[in-house]
Amino acid sequence: MEPWYKQGWPWALIILPLVVVVACVTTLMIAINNKPDLVAEDYYKKGKAINVDLSRLDNAYRLALKFRLKVTGEKLSLTQTMGEPQKAALKLRFIHRTQKAKDFEILLTANAAGTFEQTLNMPLEGKWTIQLESFDAKWRIQTVDKFPSDHDTMLDSFANRL
Template structure:
């Protein structure tokens, strides 16, 4: 009678070990991807943000009561914002472009009016696609906020 082979010389134990190692490696890769791409949309302090939303609603109502209306023209590497309604506003504007999903694309600018009353903002890159646009008076007394889908050389009314 022949001596039985030791376990490590059989095919099936190695087959099972390789399968288990493959699953472990794939799990570690998936964990690494999940950690690197953490969701930035979840708020840590949702209660304070909820209270801030109520303040924002008052500012939006104030802008509607004043009849504030702005025209935003998007050129290749420039935004031109002009006022067409409400009391003439000459102070600086706080302009925010907020991307719906990619936080690193968001940008805020304090814009001042030129001699013609237009607010011109130079852009480093052309912007296209969906954006939440927010215009706010420098004194924080009113706010206009609207979602637009931006294409080059198109005008958008914010009111």
């Protein structure tokens, strides 16, 4: 009779738990090194800020603001289609759904025709939350859209009330 260490079945029984331990350690290292961006560390402050955001949406509704955003490649054009004319600078924020590192903000100023135009550093791809806000942060309009798109994005203060 052979000693146990020369037989195959004890090694199969030993290797299976070792594979599980290695897989657990690997999974743990991946989880530690890749913290998700979706979890807010200051969730309490963000929760209290919701009321401020809602008042900005209400202010945009009272002003009856509506804008058309056209993105073609790396060129961006924003035109006001309704409401009290906005002549001051506007902040346009693009928030990626899952990757916080891709978020960016653009400061827009109107040209002589009243259109706000800007060139992007890179073409937009994927689903984005788009926030348009006055420079003094008194009103805000937001929507969600997917890029590239064959249609213009409408930023409508009435849609924010639903």
